[in-house]
Amino acid sequence: MPDIIKLLPDSVANQIAAGEVIQRPASVVKELVENAIDAGANDITIVLKDAGKSFIQVIDNGCGMSATDARMAFERHATSKIQKADDLFAILTKGFRGEALASIAAISELTLKTRRREDELGTSITISASEVKKQEPVSCPGGTSFVIRNLFFNVPARRKFLKTETTELRNAIVEFQRIALAHSNVCLSLIHNGNEIYKLPETGLKQRLVHLFGRKISNSLVDLHTDTSIVKISGYLVKPEASKRKSDQYFFANGRYMRHPYFHKAVMQAYEKILPPDVSPSYFIYLDVDPSTVDINIHPTKTEIKFEDERSIFQLLMASTKEALGKFNVVPSLDFNNEKAFNIPLLKKGQEIKPPTININPEFNPFEAEEKSTPTYRGGNSQRIPYNWETLYSQNKPDEQVQAKREGQQEMDIGPMHHAPRFIQLKAKYILTPVKSGLMIIDQRRAHERILYERMLHTLKNKTGMSQKNLYPQTLELQPGDYALLEEVLDDITLLGFDIRSFGNNTIVINGIPAGMEGINVDKVVENLLADFKNTEQKAGKTLHEKLARSLSRTSAIGYGKELNREEMQEIVDKLFACESPNYSPTGKNVIHIVPLEDIEQRFK
Ligand code: ADP
Ligand code: MG
Secondary structure (H helix, E strand, O other), X not given: OOOOOOOOOHHHHHHHHXXXXXXXXXXXXXXXXXXXXXXXXXXXXXXXXXXXXXXXXXXXXXXXXXXXXXXXXXXXXXXXXXXXXXXXXXXXXXXXXXXXXHHHHHOOEEEEEEEOOOOOOEEEEEEEOOEEEEEEEEOOOXXXXXXXXXXXXXXXXXXXXXXXXXXXXXXXXXXXXXXXXHOOOOEEEEEEOOEEEEEEOOOOHHHHHHHHHOHHHHHHEEEEEEEOOOOEEEEEEEOHHHOEOOOOEEEEEOOEEEEOHHHHHXXXXXXXXXXXXXXXXXXXXXXXXXHHHEEOOOOOOOOEOEEOOHHHHHHHHHHHHHHHHHHOOOOOOOOHHHHHOOOOOOOOOOOOOOOOOOOOOOOOOOOOOHHHHOOOOOOOOOOOOOOOHHHHHHHOOHHHHHHHHHHHHHHHHHOOOOOOOOOEEEOOOEEEEEEOOEEEEEXXXXXXXXXXXXXXXXXXXXXXXXXXXXXXXXXXXXXXXXXXXXXXXXXXXXXXXXXXXXXXXXXXXXXXXXXXXXXXXXXHHHHHHHXXXXXXXXXXXXXXXXXXXXXXXXXXXXXXXXXXXXXXXXXXXXXXXXXXXXXXXXXXXXXXXXXXHHHHHHHOO
16 A cells, blocks of 8 residues: 655645634734834835725835845745744744745735845745745835735635625724734824725824824823833723723733733722723733743734743732722722611611710811811711701701601711701702712712613513503614514513514514603614614623613613602612612713712812
């Protein structure tokens, strides 16, 4: 029997290798731009057509290549970046495997034009599916330009695998952003189908963040900086209140984007408790370590990097994140355990009410000289006693006095002020009420959103079903395809108390809505629901129920401009504080703000 093992021809081997390195146009963009950066370029332009499926060009002003190097560059394992195995432990360049160009050339039609500054003429090489078609001297600018046409033209199975233009373009933009963040000192432009998407000048990191994510981000950035012998940590965190549902989270190690779930945990632990429940913080964190203490050699395209001392880096990262957040006073000064007790009676039946224990400054006289008029009380966490005006106020209000018995005891510790909370509505937008530490301001709309959101989540989770209110049936014509979308959530919204059925021909009929939501505009609610589902991509950690509850609570919460009477305000406040996370709206906005008494006192000095 003859021997059967043969060596694969290079073109086939390269095509197989290409499968690992190049999955889509975005991978080509990444490899070519990284090569340009390794070549010392500080000005790089990327031109795409059809999201890169038919055309990708990367032009740089880097060092260029000699005629021989230009030809060599396409051989597998051809690299100028390492020479011996030891070099692997000191890598500071992006590439070092010598695989990218060989791979790209195997699965596309490629033209390279390159010239070193010292050469008069440059070199042009044309390759199609690993086969060199032409090589000739050309006159061209110093630096390098790659043109990649018809990616995967000779691997139809892979070409078919490509996603829509929108998706592939988004992938390319993701790679672009990562590189742009790792190299703010490089000018980068991205042009797609003739439109300039980005033109990033050479800047500092903060400016680059503004260019990439918009001007608004600059006010919410917190500086991160720690320098130790193990790791140097730098970059920016985004303040909790500016955090969004969709967050931008980036780690870079030695100038290379990486994913690192373990370090991510360190950052999240630092943000713990100061973050609204439904958002996650954006961060841009740069770790610099001695290259010999990392292993980036795990997989050609994977973005995981292994560190020698991950535990220590974890601790350092968490500590410096905490410190940065603390230093910028990002941690809310609100003592919520205290405020939450507000008007939720905790006394058991028959339990004795303890006499108030407070250290009152006996010398305090509000009418005395200035420095004495802001007495400090020991033992209170910055709570000052309002002078006894409340008792005067509540004397004329017997109905409130009765309520006060029920609700007043949490205020026992600040003096004999038995009174019900009083509510004032401001601008048909805010509910104001005095609390121990000052004046509490509640955003009525956000509060109501939070209440509805938690109630809906609870209903969905426990499949309890909300009661229903019948409507005079309303029909609504949907856009083609929308009914299918609605069907996905039909069971759940039925559980919430909606009665919606298909009427055929993209028309639905709405027979009922949840009790308590009378007066809502059902068309709008359904329309918004569909829009929300279409716009937000399924994001890890966000369940269908959360999305549904968020969308519905947003569209059915009371608006600004709605006048509320005292009972309604009371109800909102009661229900808000019965929520698990009263501080934040479902979309992560502040619901409550407390103007501290000290601030008020300050104004009357
Ligand atoms: P690697 O980047 O891992 O070395 P590549 O296949 O990406 O492997 O590139 C092979 C070689 O081609 C590089 O080592 C470099 O010497 C050369 N090269 C690639 N792109 C450029 C460029 N834009 N400018 C100058 N040299 C380049
Ligand atoms: Mg490379």
